[in-house]
Amino acid sequence: MEKRELTCIGCPMGCQITVTLENGEVKSVEGNTCMKGDKYARAEVTNPVRVVTSSVPVRDGEIDQVSVKTAGDIPKGCIFDVMEALRGISLQAPVHIGDVVLADVCGTGVDITATKNVERKIV
Amino acid sequence: MNRTKIAVIGGGPAGLAAAIEAKKAGTDSILVLERDRCLGGILNQCIHNGFGLHTFKEELTGPEYAQRFIDQAQELEIPCRLGTMVMSIAMAEDGSGDKIVTYLNREEGLVQLRAEAVILAMGCRERPRGALSIPGFRPAGIYTAGTAQKLVNINGFMPGRSVVILGSGDIGLIMARRMTLEGAKVQVVAELMPYSGGLKRNIVQCLDDFGIPLKLSHTVVDIEGKERVKAVTIARVDERSKPIPGTEERYECDTLLLSCGLLPENELTSALGAVISPVTRGPEVNESLETSVPGVFACGNVLHVHDLVDFVSQEAGQAGRNAARYVQGAAAKSSEGDIRVTAENGVRYTVPEIINPARMEDTVTLRFRVGAVYQNIYESVYLNGERILHRKKKIAAPGEMETIVLKKESFEQVKDLKSITVRLEEE
Ligand SMILES: Cc1cc2nc3c(=O)[nH]c(=O)nc-3n(C[C@H](O)[C@H](O)[C@H](O)COP(=O)(O)OP(=O)(O)OC[C@H]3O[C@@H](n4cnc5c(N)ncnc54)[C@H](O)[C@@H]3O)c2cc1C
């Protein structure tokens, strides 16, 4: 039996939830005030996901960096792999919101896309 | 002299939404003045996601949220002057009620602009470290969290490798994660108060995810290092925020980030002579979001510090519509019937501070903050001592702005209105 302590992010109550697992299966969820917390806790212990945002250098742009994100949720365990995959990447201006910066990052099936428009610098 | 009907000071989310709604309400002559090289304000450096859930029903990053409004402003052909710093706003001396906006930019130099109405949307800035009484030297390596955010996200420069953060506001929490992802070691976040002002989601996803400890009721008591920060010592504080001897913990680090709150940027507003609220540090406004100076409106962080940009956009849209009504001559000018809202019993302030039912649209939105964390509390509104609203809240905390929408009907049912009171009640 394994016990996991979580803080629910569903509302400012921030209930402290205890999930009991047995062989990777949820046996009980305690401490939540409402069902939203139950749902959150089950998802969080079985398949936690996050969106990762960062920024990468851009050449010949009006500004030197462009912000990027994973276009969807990726497994929480892949956060640092995604950051590693972004290292060394640099883009050529112009870049527009939604442009794919890196397809299928780390085999997650999720693309990294630009979240800002950076036009070419007028010289 | 150059003329415009409405001058908008600041091209962040507030200024953009105000200009867009004023234009949609039928005002053709609007000018947005922005001191930065681009529109979007502080959102340009907030590259994390979580913006716009209320407005667009999807989670956007700061720059994406800003772009939606920039695009709209462009479609509506609203002129914006960038790289333009507003130096002063004053009443015209001819008694016309016009305002003279003085601004400076590289192309035009120093310009005086005559405007019938002005919308203040200058945003806020971070409490500087000078305002914090941290003893010791002032070595390099101490930044406000917002400055660090700009350095990392816009300039691509990492301010340090080993970090201690004082203050658990959202910007500090976001930066704890950002610097961790970029390879820094964030050792601890110390918070003076017994609770965090940050969103739960940020505490979980920015600290817990990376095993960064949050120490509540702690403050920095010593900073070591002559040229560059070498170590920071924190200690637990008692109920009166005094450090408790013997509780010190020393962290070797090269960087200290300060995330100690935001202050509305109101030098222009004070110089114009508008009444400033000692609580919000923004101008006092009425139900039309008009300051004590007729025809001068305010919205966004310059009015009071917001946590959600969605509410900034809503509020700013309202200011824009009211400014349009003002220049179209449709707004009632008299201040007869103005009633000051009383905020008491745990309610720190309300915006607006003044309501005049005669001038009200169908509803008025009251925004406020509570002074401490309350559970199972009621938010109540009284007109002439009679309770017209009694709403249960599971939780109310200083970090989350509260909103109440009141209907004009409720006001019309009360004869000879003298008082409006907003308070927290246990039952
Ligand atoms: C450092 C920092 C980080 C933040 N991070 C977050 C976050 O992560 N998430 C979140 O929800 N909220 C965040 N906020 C709050 C955020 O500021 C608001 O949600 C929103 O951006 C406020 O919009 P605004 O238009 O009122 O102000 P701003 O976005 O600050 O825009 C004000 C604009 O006015 C311009 N201006 C000021 N004075 C003048 C002048 N004299 N002349 C011409 N132009 C002028 C400024 O250059 C700026 O572009 C942050 C705030 C700060 C200060």
Ligand code: SF4
């Ligand atoms: S369990 Fe329900 S009440 Fe508790 S924090 Fe989550 S959403 Fe809020």
